[in-house]
Amino acid sequence: MRDALHFLRNGKPVRVSDFDPDTTLLDYLRLRERKTGTKEGCNEGDCGACTVAVGRVVDGRLRYEPVNACIQLLGQIDGADVITVDDLAEGEVLHPVQQAMVDEHGSQCGFCTPGIVMSLFTLWHSGRAMDRADVNEFLSGNLCRCTGYRPIADAAIRAGRAKRNDALAKRFAETQKQITKLRNGEDLLVGDENRFFAAPASVPSLAALCAAHPDATILAGSTDVGLWITKQLRDLPKIIHVGRARGFGDIRKSATKLVIGAGATYAEAFDALSAIDPDLRTVLLRLGSRQVRASGTVGGNIANGSPIGDMPPMLIALGASLELNHGGKTRTLKLEDFFIDYGKQDRQPGELVAKIILPLPKAREHFRAYKISKRFDQDISAVMFALNATLSGTRIASARLACGGMAATPKRARHSEAALAGLDLGDEAGWQKAVAALEKDYAPISDMRASADYRMQTVKNLLVKALTELAGEVAGGAAALRVSGSRSGANGEARP
Numbered sequence: 001m002r003d004a005l006h007f008l009r010n011g012k013p014v015r016v017s018d019f020d021p022d023t024t025l026l027d028y029l030r031l032r033e034r035k036t037g038t039k040e041g042c043n044e045g046d047c048g049a050c051t052v053a054v055g056r057v058v059d060g061r062l063r064y065e066p067v068n069a070c071i072q073l074l075g076q077i078d079g080a081d082v083i084t085v086d087d088l089a090e091g092e093v094l095h096p097v098q099q100a101m102v103d104e105h106g107s108q109c110g111f112c113t114p115g116i117v118m119s120l121f122t123l124w125h126s127g128r129a130m131d132r133a134d135v136n137e138f139l140s141g142n143l144c145r146c147t148g149y150r151p152i153a154d155a156a157i158r159a160g161r162a163k164r165n166d167a168l169a170k171r172f173a174e175t176q177k178q179i180t181k182l183r184n185g186e187d188l189l190v191g192d193e194n195r196f197f198a199a200p201a202s203v204p205s206l207a208a209l210c211a212a213h214p215d216a217t218i219l220a221g222s223t224d225v226g227l228w229i230t231k232q233l234r235d236l237p238k239i240i241h242v243g244r245a246r247g248f249g250d251i252r253k254s255a256t257k258l259v260i261g262a263g264a265t266y267a268e269a270f271d272a273l274s275a276i277d278p279d280l281r282t283v284l285l286r287l288g289s290r291q292v293r294a295s296g297t298v299g300g301n302i303a304n305g306s307p308i309g310d311m312p313p314m315l316i317a318l319g320a321s322l323e324l325n326h327g328g329k330t331r332t333l334k335l336e337d338f339f340i341d342y343g344k345q346d347r348q349p350g351e352l353v354a355k356i357i358l359p360l361p362k363a364r365e366h367f368r369a370y371k372i373s374k375r376f377d378q379d380i381s382a383v384m385f386a387l388n389a390t391l392s393g394t395r396i397a398s399a400r401l402a403c404g405g406m407a408a409t410p411k412r413a414r415h416s417e418a419a420l421a422g423l424d425l426g427d428e429a430g431w432q433k434a435v436a437a438l439e440k441d442y443a444p445i446s447d448m449r450a451s452a453d454y455r456m457q458t459v460k461n462l463l464v465k466a467l468t469e470l471a472g473e474v475a476g477g478a479a480a481l482r483v484s485g486s487r488s489g490a491n492g493e494a495r496p
């Protein structure tokens with residue numbers, strides 16, 4: 001058992017053994033290292049001022065992702081390389097990304113600038129083209145209120161033209177070797193049995209520790225838990241991190257199903273989920289920001305039991321089930337049965353959400369998913385809509401329709417599903433029955449995101465939109481019809 005964190009800071013080994021379990025990475029950097037280039041803005045993962053680059057070896061290759069240091073816990077970076085804005089310049093010479101920000105006047109008050117530079121630094125090292133689409137994606141979690149994004153985007157595109165040969169590029173192979181060495185099979189526990197940060201190295205020891213400490217906080221990406229600390233000022237004396245358990249985030253695809261380990265981040269699961277349907281990809285690109293997707297997990301989005309999480313409605317519509325693990329004893333249940341009521345899930349204290357099992361859609365299944373939120377990027381859904389219709393010619397043989405934001409849990413629309421079953425897509429009067437049935441399925445509430453009336457009307461409209469698209473697809477062939485709203489409304493992209 002190891003009793004200290006081992007990680008790299010800009011390629012140099014660091015060992016930390018004396019820290020409180022709920023210390024954030026940002027507090028460590030600013031208060032302990034006194035590296036104050038990384039800023040604290042919102043302290044809740046929204047503004048990006050605290051962005052740092054965190055490097056890990058994924059699929060045998062060292063990759064750097066932008067991470068919100070304000071909600072990332074220090075213990076999570078065990079085994080990683082952390083680079084901050086203070087590390088970029090080489091002597092008096094600015095990093096090409098920093099220099100481009102100067103040359104393009106990409107900074108005014110400058111508070112957002114360190115985070116923007118770090119997001120662009122991770123993009124610079126991703127090997128991507130750094131065209132406008134890449135830049136928009138990597139800046140989705142960085143707010144700037146002074147400069148306006150055009151000069152920042154211009155700076156990014158300019159930086160993308162520079163030779164990508166900075167200090168990190170030169171030590172890349174060495175850093176990869178060091179990180180690989182840090183990832184040993186030892187369990188990690190810093191603290192004592194009343195107050196600890198633990199990160200077991202295997203699934204059996206993770207499951208055993210969670211079962212032995214049912215009062216501990218299970219921690220995955222910390223994009224929810226981090227806010228309990230920074231916003232609710234909760235004391236979390238016992239934290240068990242799932243991120244080091246080998247295999248807990250594995251993603252495996254067979255001929256019939258996709259199995260996603262609950263520890264897989266959105267970034268890691270992105271390709272496999274996107275391959276299922278273009279709408280899943282579109283929603284994923286709008287889930288949080290690049291930073292949130294780099295840390296947040298699919299398992300966390302389910303385990304938190306939120307009625308407004310983006311993944312559950314889509315996964316329920318696709319017929320997903322869950323594997324849970326309590327001290328090594330596993331059980332499987334349908335995902336929709338996991339959500340019992342508001343704040344209540346079918347999970348014992350100390351029981352892990354272990355795997356999400358997703359049957360691969362068959363050729364006759366047609367999927368549509370729409371996220372409705374006030375902003376295009378980095379915004380929680382007011383309504384999340386997902387329909388999976390099995391077609392037989394122009395007839396809907398069966399349908400699974402699930403929504404978020406419409407009830408105390410992510411919930412199937414059973415009455416509407418029943419009205420859709422057997423419906424001919426040409427029968428528009430029949431559509432209206434399915435639309436009207438939604439009134440029996442849902443009684444949404446009004447809150448700061450949307451009024452109850454808005455939510456109900458929106459879900460009805462989205463069902464009409466989905467049926468219109470399906471009817472168009474059946475009549476005109478694959479890419480036929482995309483009913484597209486404004487960028488701030490439902491997905492604005494064409495289906496390929």
Ligand SMILES: Cc1cc2nc3c(=O)[nH]c(=O)nc-3n(C[C@H](O)[C@H](O)[C@H](O)COP(=O)(O)OP(=O)(O)OC[C@H]3O[C@@H](n4cnc5c(N)ncnc54)[C@H](O)[C@@H]3O)c2cc1C
Binds near residue numbers: 044224286301311378
């Ligand atoms: C700025 C910002 C934007 C966001 N935008 C979106 C958005 O657009 N859409 C959306 O759906 N969500 C959004 N979220 C919420 C959050 O990112 C997601 O819910 C995310 O999936 C949570 O995963 P995590 O790994 O970070 O979970 P954590 O914060 O680590 O944990 C969340 C909860 O799940 C429990 N838990 C985690 N993993 C397990 C497990 N394997 N077994 C048992 N319990 C477990 C934890 O104990 C905790 O109760 C946003 C959050 C932030 C900060």
Ligand code: FES
Binds near residue numbers: 043
């Ligand atoms: S301080 Fe705003 S995202 Fe961290």
Ligand code: FES
Binds near residue numbers: 110111113143144
């Ligand atoms: S320069 Fe002031 S917030 Fe971006």
